[in-house]
Amino acid sequence: MTKFKVSQHILVPKHIKLSEKDKKELLEEYHISLKELPKINKKDPAIQQLDIKKGDVIKIIRKSPSAGEAVFYRVVV
Amino acid sequence: MAEKEKEKIEEEKEETKEEEIEIESYEQAIFKKVKSILFGVFSPKMIQKMAAAKIVTPELYDKEGYPVDGGLMDARLGVIDPGLRCRTCGSKLKECLGHFGYIELARPVIHIKFVDTILKLLRCTCRECGRVLIPKNKIEEVSAALEQIEEERSLEEKRKEIKQLSAVLRAISKCPYCKAKQYPILLEKPTTFIENEKRLSPIEIRTRLEKIPDDELKLFGLNPATVRPEWMVLTVMPIPPVTMRPSITLESGERSEDDLTHKLGDIVRINQRLFENINAGAPEIIIEDLWDLLQYHVTTYFDNTVAQLPPARHRSGQPLKTLTERIKSKEGRIRHNLAGKRTNFSARSVISPDPMLDIDEVGVPIEIAMKLTVPEKVTEWNMEYLKRFIEKGSDKYPGANYIIRPDGKRKKITDETKEAFLEELKPGYVVERHLIDGDVALFNRQPSLHRMSMMAHRVRVLSGKTLRLNPAVCHPYNADFDGDEMNLHIPQTEEARAEAEILMQVRTQLISPGFGLSVIGCTMDSISGNYLLTKELEFSRQEAIDLLYSIGVDDFSKLPKKKVVNGKEIFSVLLPEDFSYKGKSKNGEEVVIKKGQLIKGVIDKASLGSESGLMLRELHKRYGPEKAIELLKKLFKLGIKVLLKIGFTTSVADTDLPTEIKDEIKQILDEAEQAVDKLIESYNNKTLETFPGKTLLETLELKIVEVLNRARNEAGKIVAENADKNTPTMIMADSGARGNLLNLAQMAASVGQQALRGKRIERGYKNRTLSHFKKNDLGPEARGFIRDGFKAGLNPAEFFFQAITGRDGLMDTALRTPKSGYLYRRLANAMQDLKVEYDGTVRDATGKIIQFKYGEDGIDVSKSEAGEINVARIIGGKS
Ligand SMILES: [Mg+2]
Ligand SMILES: [Zn+2]
Ligand SMILES: [Zn+2]
Numbered sequence: 001m002t003k004f005k006v007s008q009h010i011l012v013p014k015h016i017k018l019s020e021k022d023k024k025e026l027l028e029e030y031h032i033s034l035k036e037l038p039k040i041n042k043k044d045p046a047i048q049q050l051d052i053k054k055g056d057v058i059k060i061i062r063k064s065p066s067a068g069e070a071v072f073y074r075v076v077v
Numbered sequence: 078m079a080e081k082e083k084e085k086i087e088e089e090k091e092e093t094k095e096e097e098i099e100i101e102s103y104e105q106a107i108f109k110k111v112k113s114i115l116f117g118v119f120s121p122k123m124i125q126k127m128a129a130a131k132i133v134t135p136e137l138y139d140k141e142g143y144p145v146d147g148g149l150m151d152a153r154l155g156v157i158d159p160g161l162r163c164r165t166c167g168s169k170l171k172e173c174l175g176h177f178g179y180i181e182l183a184r185p186v187i188h189i190k191f192v193d194t195i196l197k198l199l200r201c202t203c204r205e206c207g208r209v210l211i212p213k214n215k216i217e218e219v220s221a222a223l224e225q226i227e228e229e230r231s232l233e234e235k236r237k238e239i240k241q242l243s244a245v246l247r248a249i250s251k252c253p254y255c256k257a258k259q260y261p262i263l264l265e266k267p268t269t270f271i272e273n274e275k276r277l278s279p280i281e282i283r284t285r286l287e288k289i290p291d292d293e294l295k296l297f298g299l300n301p302a303t304v305r306p307e308w309m310v311l312t313v314m315p316i317p318p319v320t321m322r323p324s325i326t327l328e329s330g331e332r333s334e335d336d337l338t339h340k341l342g343d344i345v346r347i348n349q350r351l352f353e354n355i356n357a358g359a360p361e362i363i364i365e366d367l368w369d370l371l372q373y374h375v376t377t378y379f380d381n382t383v384a385q386l387p388p389a390r391h392r393s394g395q396p397l398k399t400l401t402e403r404i405k406s407k408e409g410r411i412r413h414n415l416a417g418k419r420t421n422f423s424a425r426s427v428i429s430p431d432p433m434l435d436i437d438e439v440g441v442p443i444e445i446a447m448k449l450t451v452p453e454k455v456t457e458w459n460m461e462y463l464k465r466f467i468e469k470g471s472d473k474y475p476g477a478n479y480i481i482r483p484d485g486k487r488k489k490i491t492d493e494t495k496e497a498f499l500e501e502l503k504p505g506y507v508v509e510r511h512l513i514d515g516d517v518a519l520f521n522r523q524p525s526l527h528r529m530s531m532m533a534h535r536v537r538v539l540s541g542k543t544l545r546l547n548p549a550v551c552h553p554y555n556a557d558f559d560g561d562e563m564n565l566h567i568p569q570t571e572e573a574r575a576e577a578e579i580l581m582q583v584r585t586q587l588i589s590p591g592f593g594l595s596v597i598g599c600t601m602d603s604i605s606g607n608y609l610l611t612k613e614l615e616f617s618r619q620e621a622i623d624l625l626y627s628i629g630v631d632d633f634s635k636l637p638k639k640k641v642v643n644g645k646e647i648f649s650v651l652l653p654e655d656f657s658y659k660g661k662s663k664n665g666e667e668v669v670i671k672k673g674q675l676i677k678g679v680i681d682k683a684s685l686g687s688e689s690g691l692m693l694r695e696l697h698k699r700y701g702p703e704k705a706i707e708l709l710k711k712l713f714k715l716g717i718k719v720l721l722k723i724g725f726t727t728s729v730a731d732t733d734l735p736t737e738i739k740d741e742i743k744q745i746l747d748e749a750e751q752a753v754d755k756l757i758e759s760y761n762n763k764t765l766e767t768f769p770g771k772t773l774l775e776t777l778e779l780k781i782v783e784v785l786n787r788a789r790n791e792a793g794k795i796v797a798e799n800a801d802k803n804t805p806t807m808i809m810a811d812s813g814a815r816g817n818l819l820n821l822a823q824m825a826a827s828v829g830q831q832a833l834r835g836k837r838i839e840r841g842y843k844n845r846t847l848s849h850f851k852k853n854d855l856g857p858e859a860r861g862f863i864r865d866g867f868k869a870g871l872n873p874a875e876f877f878f879q880a881i882t883g884r885d886g887l888m889d890t891a892l893r894t895p896k897s898g899y900l901y902r903r904l905a906n907a908m909q910d911l912k913v914e915y916d917g918t919v920r921d922a923t924g925k926i927i928q929f930k931y932g933e934d935g936i937d938v939s940k941s942e943a944g945e946i947n948v949a950r951i952i953g954g955k956s
Contacts, residue, residue, distance in 0.1 A: 029916075030916060030918060030926065030929075031916075032924070032926065035925075036920075036924050036925050036926050037925075037926060038925075038926060038927070062933075064933040064934070066932055066933050066934040066936070067930070067932075067933040067934035067935075070929075070930065070933035070934075071929060071930075072929055073929065
């Protein structure tokens with residue numbers, strides 16, 4: 001089978017790594033620590049092309065039937 | 078003795094005692110918080126220490142009927158007779174919880190519930206020195222690893238690890254410490270251990286277990302401070318207090334003992350015999366037999382459902398209910414008594430409809446109203462009012478059943494006592510009066526899947542034996558009247574009533590949190606009625622006034638002063654003066670209401686229906702729940718009264734078609750059958766073109782089904798086009814009250830293809846569906862195509878095919894309901910403590926974020942209109 005880029009597949013939503021500044025702002029906005037965020041595995045295929053380490057926050061932009069576009073955040077574990 | 082009799086006697090006892098029950102004041106209670114619970118095994122020492130008596134004889138009572146000292150009903154074990162005092166603590170019945178006794182077993186026996194642990198320990202330790210079969214240098218390592226697993230993962234994982242470890246240890250055949258050879262140990266269920274084809278006696282087992290050092294027990298998850306393995310082999314046994322196994326006096330004066338007492342009697346008796354035989358130096362074989370028998374009795378005392386043992390039985394043949402059976406299963410202590418929720422002041426009966434009731438009312442049979450009561454506190458101001466209830470007594474309605482004195486004593490009102498009570502009544506007393514009109518009641522139908530399954534209604538006491546409800550509220554309860562039963566609960570305190578009225582009143586539940594439309598709306602006849610009224614009806618002004626008056630309207634100023642008024646004008650009388658609305662009817666035509674006047678369009682399901690009525694939603698939004706339910710009530714009645722006035726019934730003639738149309742349909746079906754024949758022919762001589770990824774036969778099937786469905790749809794279309802629009806059947810279908818065009822087409826034209834598991838019917842006989850078809854006949858009629866309509870009637874083969882799919886559908890619903898019910902329960906349980914926080918996030922109980930915006934769009938559906946938020950209106954204040 002030919003190799004393809006997972007991140008470019010039509011069913012894979014956009015994954016973006018948050019900068020340290022954005023990450024801080026996010027945590028402040030929701031008054032939370034990383035513990036309260038949903039998790040994403042470090043080996044998740046969708047984020048392999050990003051330069052990530054444990055504790056990074058990934059912003060995921062999905063298509064949503066109710067809202068058009070929905071933003072979601074996950075912490076890398 | 079039969080369980081039922083016991084219950085009956087107990088119940089009677091309860092009833093006589095009821096009057097004496099005192100409500101204890103809360104001040105005596107001491108509140109403490111449980112920090113932790115420690116589980117362990119009783120040591121023989123502990124059993125003896127906590128015992129109030131040593132039990133030595135199986136006799137229960139002496140000739141005078143007093144409990145024998147040292148017998149199983151020893152008076153030191155607690156009291157079960159009213160009036161007597163406990164010989165250990167001196168308290169009365171119900172104050173003394175009872176006290177344990179003990180018996181000393183002549184020979185040790187295995188505790189059936191610890192067999193697995195014992196087996197594991199025997200296999201993993203040395204038979205000579207008792208040490209765990211792990212070399213010294215590795216022990217530390219292993220226990221550290223186990224500790225780590227518990228900390229990092231869970232206790233569960235640790236247990237799994239221990240299991241694996243013991244599997245490894247079994248295989249070791251030489252002790253690393255004393256070099257003794259190890260033999261495999263087998264368990265011959267339930268309680269016999271075999272080593273080297275030789276039976277290990279409980280005595281030997283106990284000595285082996287004694288040898289296991291304390292610090293090595295931790296490897297097996299045992300805490301030596303609370304559990305020593307040798308305690309799992311019983312040498313003494315606790316005798317539970319008599320309060321836990323009370324005896325019952327039958328009407329004949331005979332005593333009937335509890336199952337546990339019977340079982341304990343067996344144990345004590347055999348134990349005594351064993352003692353005597355040992356002391357008399359009886360042959361080993363007799364002692365062994367008695368020992369085994371003792372083991373059997375002790376085992377069945379703990380668990381009478383052990384697979385390998387015949388259960389101990391009553392003389393009547395029914396198995397005894399011993400300790401384990403008391404606790405486990407649905408009827409056990411946990412699920413039945415602790416987790417089971419039962420409540421007083423509730424009623425259950427079959428339901429039936431009553432459209433003359435208000436939507437938020439519930440009709441209660443007078444018999445129920447005289448059993449269910451509401452406590453009312455006596456004050457200076459309501460004293461006379463409450464006295465009237467007492468005067469009536471408990472068997473005249475509306476009366477009262479009990480008074481409660483300020484000290485908490487409950488007294489039943491009878492003909493003899495009521496005079497005295499009337500004298501005695503003072504402020505501070507409570508009167509439990511019968512249910513009367515206007516009382517608040519919670520009405521519920523299972524399965525209670527959403528919050529609308531339990532709503533607060535106002536009571537209307539009616540004659541008859543069923544609970545009655547307005548058919549408009551059937552929808553939220555998902556009720557119909559084919560024998561459904563519902564429950565009624567009467568709140569007993571002011572707080573409960575206030576809570577029910579504010580949070581659970583029907584009017585507060587109108588808008589569904591699931592899709593933002595009213596769950597309560599017009600149904601069935603009330604939709605047809607409003608549809609007809611607003612579509613075409615005309616009445617004389619007098620008739621219109623009669624109609625409106627009958628639904629509770631008494632202001633006719635809105636009704637035009639004409640001789641003949643049309644239905645739209647009558648409908649408009651109900652609407653508020655300032656109400657404007659633009660919407661669509663079910664078939665897409667415009668509906669316009671301007672300043673409280675219906676100008677254009679007909680009112681149907683799309684305006685008034687439950688889960689679809691947009692006009693209803695608009696009324697609710699503009700005028701609030703109070704007004705909306707008031708209007709709905711009138712609209713509902715209007716529809717029904719209109720039908721009553723004009724007469725409305727459906728008949729077979731509704732499905733009549735003109736002959737030309739019938740011929741046309743016949744031709745369509747004929748052509749379809751010919752087309753199918755052609756397809757089969759091309760299949761037979763292999764000229765049929767295969768679809769990609771399908772076999773030839775599959776292709777044929779697909780094509781046949783397509784042709785036949787197209788024919789049926791065409792026939793349906795012709796029926797729809799040519800059916801008389803003024804027949805009640807079409808009116809019901811058009812207004813959305815009941816039925817659809819497909820139903821009509823099935824009646825008038827053709828029932829169509831019957832499908833089983835997504836395919837045409839193909840099973841039955843070998844290569845054919847019924848024995849009078851040719852083998853491998855693929856034609857429509859041989860594979861479940863029903864050409865006729867229900868009115869024309871089905872031929873026997875068609876009827877049979879219809880029965881097949883009918884039964885399949887029945888089975889499907891019968892099997893799917895419990896499955897989907899369970900699925901829903903699991904979902905609801907998993908999500909029950911998710912909550913939308915003030916920042917719009919959805920979080921669980923620990924504050925973890927589940928969704929960053931509720932539903933991804935952050936919309937509160939119950940504040941929306943079918944999921945949409947009309948921002949313009951919210952800002953501009955108009956639509
Ligand atoms: Mg039903
Ligand atoms: Zn006592
Ligand atoms: Zn050894």
